[in-house]
Amino acid sequence: MDGTHLPRSFDRARSSNHTIGAEYDGEGTNFALFSDHAERVELVLFDDSGTHQTFSADLPDMAGGIWHGYLRGVGPGTRYGYRVHGPWAPEEGHRFNPAKLLLDPNAREISGDLIWDDALFGYVIGQDDLTRDARDSAPFMPKSVVSDPTFDWEADRALCHPWEQTVIYEAHLRGLTMLHPDVPEAARGTFSGLGSDAVIAHLKDLGVTTVELLPVHAFVQDRHLLQKGLRNYWGYNTLSFFAPHAAYLRTGQVREMKAAIKRLHAAGIEVILDVVYNHTAEGNEQGPTLSFRGIDNASYYMLMPERRYCYDPTGTGNGLDLAHPMVMRMVLDSLRYWVQAMHVDGFRFDLASTLGRGPTGFDQRAAFFATVLQDPVLSRVKLIAEPWDIGTGGYQLGGFPWPFREWNDKCRDDLRKFWRGDQGMVPRLSQRLAGSPVQFDHSHRPATSSVNFIAAHDGFTLWDLLSYDAPRNAANGEDGADGHGANYSDSMGVEGETDDADLTARRLRRAKAMLATLVLSQGVPMVQAGDEFGRSQDGNNNAYCQDNDISWLHWDRMRHELVAALRDLLAFRAGAGESLAHPRFGRDDDEGRPKLRWLHPRGEGMSEADWQDEALHLLGLELDHPQRGRILMLFNAAGDAEFALPAGDWQHVIDTAADPVSCDATFAGTLFLPRQSVQVLLSRL
Structure with a gap:
């Protein structure tokens, strides 16, 4: 001006x-x-x-x-x-x-x-x-x-993919494209790069329906990280709940983000934002005065009874006070803005238990949840909770109200343990394959309440789970004391990358089996960007401060066999619109009869003694699908074995020990199961 x-x-x-x-x-x-x-x-x-x-x-x-x-x-x-x-x-x-x-x-x-x-x-x-x-x-x-609100959306609108057909791809906007050879250099690390032909083509080919972006709200680079030559990469340090992070806009204008969303929607891909409404970048009472603190500290933040101090349920120093009606209004205005003005398709709420905290702790009837559920805009989009914070009673997996879905860390941990070969994991595996009914089969909640994953931004990548027994976080400058301690990983005898072709092949086989288990489970599968081609972070399981090639996706190191395997698995799950996902945990919609049958390798139903056999590492699941007929899934975390098939002819369609994993053969009687593999067969009888 x-x-x-x-x-x-x-x-x-x-x-x-x-x-x-x-x-x-x-x-x-x-x-x-x-x-x-x-x-x-x-x-x-x-x-x-x-x-x-x-x-x-x-x-x-x-x-x-x-x-x-x-x-x-x-x-x-x-x-x-x-x-x-x-x-x-x-x-x-x-x-x-x-x-x-x-x-x-x-x-x-x-x-x-x-x-x-x-x-x-x-x-x-x-x-x-x-x-x-x-x-x-x-x-x-x-x-x-002051922003220009005008933008030609043409006929663009929210896609609203059914949860049963949803496949989530968790990605960091910058890391996704910084090293992509087919994204123009000037567009890398920005929304222009996200909306590029190369990225969209990969997502479409893979079978992804929904991209979940790590925080893109404007955030602050932490002073202590900059002093160590590091940067806040993940972005869980929000400064503004309405503005995109300026570094992600090549043009500096919000219309660039709108254009990327419009292009993704045209390709049939939804966009979900990972949002951080539990705290801000100002930290505790000893933090800087950048916005909320100087505008009205006593209104925006939860304070201790001694009003001088912030209340901290998040481990970041402060918490937004959603009990204040105007703070609640700000959060809801922000959410509605991203849906109505930016055409975002949903949200993943970081440390969402904080949003439900009241005077007596977490409350699934808290004002935030109740307000969202009756909101005509927000109740229609995808809502995903990270169902914990660090406060007392903060772990709330299964405790959020419909229509919220939840990140399922029990699925993450149990799938890792089963394929690592831990004892007694068959009963736990059956729970995860069925959509975790203990956690979610209540209060009229569907099986798609569970967002299943093996790896996410916070922790090892899938490939590092198979390459490291312990984290390698020295680059974070915290003497290796940071990051998760319970990773349930397995290097298979050699830490890190190796020239041993046999070991690499064994890692690849287990990676395909783990991805198959994820895709075949009831619930909503989520894949971390790069896990489809064997991305490594050199063993760093807490790369929050690594805005460099530790975290960026190396597209030139793609393991094409793994990409093809996930593509074929997702195509099988989708099944020409007849998804494997069942909203009622495999029960018959009308009479409640079981539609899942658990099988022992003998070909018989699992007995109580079988479930108690801690040495058993092989499980069969027969699913009666209303459109596809009988589907038999076999999960073998042990060595080579044989499985007695139920009566009749079975069409063998998936073998994760093979390349490609898609196959077409007919078997009856007994099927040979290669070690560390998943098999899928079909029968119309």
Whole structure:
């Protein structure tokens, strides 16, 4: 905005508190900010570089704690921020400091990087947090940007793939394309790269229906990581719940994200965002003052009875207070914005137990869940919970209300243990194959409540599960003390990569068997990006700070046999629209009769003694499918064996010990089962 068109005063007749944020209407912009305890709110405008202040004035009106004002002639691209005036009384929870320029929590775009400096802190670094710091933080702060809402979506709309047909591909936006040879170099690591022909072609070929992106909300690079030469790669350090991370926009404009989503939708692929509404980048009371803390610390954050201190159920220092109606409104406005304005198809909620915390702990009837369930927009999109946090009673697998689905870490751990050869895992395997009914078969919840996975961003990759007995996290600079300790991995005798062709072949065979077990289980399968071609992180199971080739996908190292195996497995699961997934855990829809039959290698039903046989490492599952007939699945985690088939002729369609895994042969009587493999057979009888 050049100096010749600077606003002179607010147009109070057009000012509105109906929508919070900066809303451009074609003639000017309405600015609105919630702060219940502020004494006045000062709007500051900057030039296009974000370095020189061009305008400053108090928002003229306030109602219900929403301060607002309308400026004619101010439009898209305008850089702005707030200085909020109020009491400095940390013991009462108030940390107002007008020396600190604050980001608009509802900004749709953000420009510039956060430059770490002690002036970003509301108190004097080196003293306690009670002494107010008077230095101006504006030179070190990114700026909020008035966004242009126009975009030609044409006929684009949410895809709403049925859960029974959903296959999730968890990916990091940047890491997915940074090393992709067929993505233009300038587009790598951005939404332009995500929407490229090369990425979409791979996802379509694989059979993926839904991409789940690690956080793309604007986030902060942690000071302590930068000091160690590292970066916050995963992005679970949210600064803004409405603006995409600026580094992911090659053009710097939000329309680039819209264009990528539009292209993915045209290819039939949904987009889910991993979102972090449990805490923010400001940390605890000793953290910086960047936005929420300076706007109204006592409203936005959960505080201890001693109001000076933050309540911390997440391990990150602070927690958003969703019990406050205006904080709840901000979160819901954010979710609806991503669905309605950005055409996102759903969300995965990080540490979602925090969102259900009330005065007595986790409550599945908490206000957040109840509000989402009755919301006409949000109740229709995909909702996935990470069903835990670190607070007391935080582990809540199976405890979330419909229509939430949940990450199933029991499935992750049991599949790893079964294929590693642990004793007594056959009963546990049967639970996971059936959709984990102990956890989910209640309260009218379907089997698709379970999001099944073997590996995700937090932990070993699939290939590293088969290559390392213990994490190799030295590169994280924490003396190897970070990351999961219970990985249930197995190097098969040699740590790391090897030139031993036989060992590599054994790892590949087990990887295919594990992927087959995931795909054939009831529930919703989720595959971590790169696991389809044997991606390694060199044994790092906590690569949150590795924005480099440790975490990036090496497309030139693709194991094509593994890619082809997953493609064929997913095609079999989809079955020309007749998915294997069953909403009622394999029970008959009308009479509740079992449609799953568990078989011993003798060909007989499993007896109680068989279930108690800890040395058994082979299990058969016969599924009566309404369209495909009888489907027999055999899971052999031991050596070569034989299985007595049920009566009749059986068409052999999947053999994970072979390349390709798809096959077509007819058997009757006894079937030879190669070691460490999954077999699938069909019968119309």
